[in-house]
Amino acid sequence: MRIAELSRRTGVAVPTIKFYLREGVLAPGERTSPNQASYGDAHVHRLRLVRALVEVGGLPLAAVRDVLDTVDSAERGVDKTLGTVQNAVITHAAKPAADDDTPDPARTAAEEAVAELIDDMGWQVGTDHPSARALVSVLVAAEGLGHGRIAGLLAPYAEACTRIAAVDLDYVAAAGALDDMVESVVVGTVLGDSILTALRRLAHVHESGSRYHRRPG
Amino acid sequence: MRIAELSRRTGVAVPTIKFYLREGVLAPGERTSPNQASYGDAHVHRLRLVRALVEVGGLPLAAVRDVLDTVDSAERGVDKTLGTVQNAVITHAAKPAADDDTPDPARTAAEEAVAELIDDMGWQVGTDHPSARALVSVLVAAEGLGHGRIAGLLAPYAEACTRIAAVDLDYVAAAGALDDMVESVVVGTVLGDSILTALRRLAHVHESGSRYHRRPG
Numbered sequence: 311m312r313i314a315e316l317s318r319r320t321g322v323a324v325p326t327i328k329f330y331l332r333e334g335v336l337a338p339g340e341r342t343s344p345n346q347a348s349y350g351d352a353h354v355h356r357l358r359l360v361r362a363l364v365e366v367g368g369l370p371l372a373a374v375r376d377v378l379d380t381v382d383s384a385e386r387g388v389d390k391t392l393g394t395v396q397n398a399v400i401t402h403a404a405k406p407a408a409d410d411d412t413p414d415p416a417r418t419a420a421e422e423a424v425a426e427l428i429d430d431m432g433w434q435v436g437t438d439h440p441s442a443r444a445l446v447s448v449l450v451a452a453e454g455l456g457h458g459r460i461a462g463l464l465a466p467y468a469e470a471c472t473r474i475a476a477v478d479l480d481y482v483a484a485a486g487a488l489d490d491m492v493e494s495v496v497v498g499t500v501l502g503d504s505i506l507t508a509l510r511r512l513a514h515v516h517e518s519g520s521r522y523h524r525r526p527g
Numbered sequence: 528m529r530i531a532e533l534s535r536r537t538g539v540a541v542p543t544i545k546f547y548l549r550e551g552v553l554a555p556g557e558r559t560s561p562n563q564a565s566y567g568d569a570h571v572h573r574l575r576l577v578r579a580l581v582e583v584g585g586l587p588l589a590a591v592r593d594v595l596d597t598v599d600s601a602e603r604g605v606d607k608t609l610g611t612v613q614n615a616v617i618t619h620a621a622k623p624a625a626d627d628d629t630p631d632p633a634r635t636a637a638e639e640a641v642a643e644l645i646d647d648m649g650w651q652v653g654t655d656h657p658s659a660r661a662l663v664s665v666l667v668a669a670e671g672l673g674h675g676r677i678a679g680l681l682a683p684y685a686e687a688c689t690r691i692a693a694v695d696l697d698y699v700a701a702a703g704a705l706d707d708m709v710e711s712v713v714v715g716t717v718l719g720d721s722i723l724t725a726l727r728r729l730a731h732v733h734e735s736g737s738r739y740h741r742r743p744g
Binding site: 355358359361362365389392393428431433434435439440441442444445448451452454455456457459460462463464466467468469470471472473474475476477478479481483484493494497498499501502503504505506507508509510511512513514515516517518519520521522523 | 538572575576578579582606609610645648650651652656657658659661662665668669671672673674676677679680681683684685686687688689690691692693694695696698700701710711714715716718719720721722723724725726727728729730731732733734735736737738739740
């Protein structure tokens, strides 16, 4: 198909498609003349993935490129690929406060709290994982705000996340073929965050209304 | 204290403090001479809140201003204030795809799925809540990616979020005074998202390792 048709089928404007081609997140089409190229279903699919990562996931283009590189080199197995995709998403999407090497009692306490949580949960995860470090940064920031007691949320949140992760991995496994599983990891990680955040808000509204607003009868 | 001391106690650079003063997210200090002002503990606290919202929450300054306005007018009661703060955070932090009024079978199906979920959960929440609409947009994007089956995650996620919301509201209630509760809503909403996202990743790593990588013995 021509670029106009590609635009129509994906809802992505032609100048945006040309930008993605220049930036290398979309492979060139097959040249049919010096000024024209032909695109296939793979382009439609890839463009939708880019759009979801950018518009729904809010990832910058550099993160999208990292994630796509991982999808395109999926021979590394599910566990390794899941890790790589996660790190790309985490590094670009989350903005953990810069690590500070200055000895800091609040940071030491936060590191201990996270290590203890990982141990209590029986999770086989290093305390140097980017998400563990992100967690430490959040706790340090909370402590600085006088909200150190937010650490009390860790255990019940972690219990909820154990159940969520089992559901997520079932979702990935159900994709079947490895490259489809990798794409499921990308989509599930990014869109799953958005879904979880939205549902937490809705649950807040309901719970808050129940406690502070509505009266029975 | 002078601005240099305020900078030292909060870790925020003096030019950044001056920027916040100009932008109105930090109240002016008390003038002690034509070129000097004195700042108090309230400035320290406010500056830490601004910094957490910007650096940890990733909110743009416009969102920070909205959130602070809400904190500063906390007379509206917990339920109303929670809603206003949430909407500020949601509107600025999440980027739901623009609503499209064109009749679209995928959108209609997604709207029905979200309405059915809210009904099944017994949540007293309108389907026009920004988070419900964000959820619809995510489902539409997933469908466009050929990942419509992600809708199967809604029910287990919602169950997990019900438990999380109860814990969150306990956290807010424990703050005691109303203005402290409001601040807890802000901090808990934004930092809570970061905590939950990080824990979900760690649980993924553990679960993925258990399924695809590690062997007993």
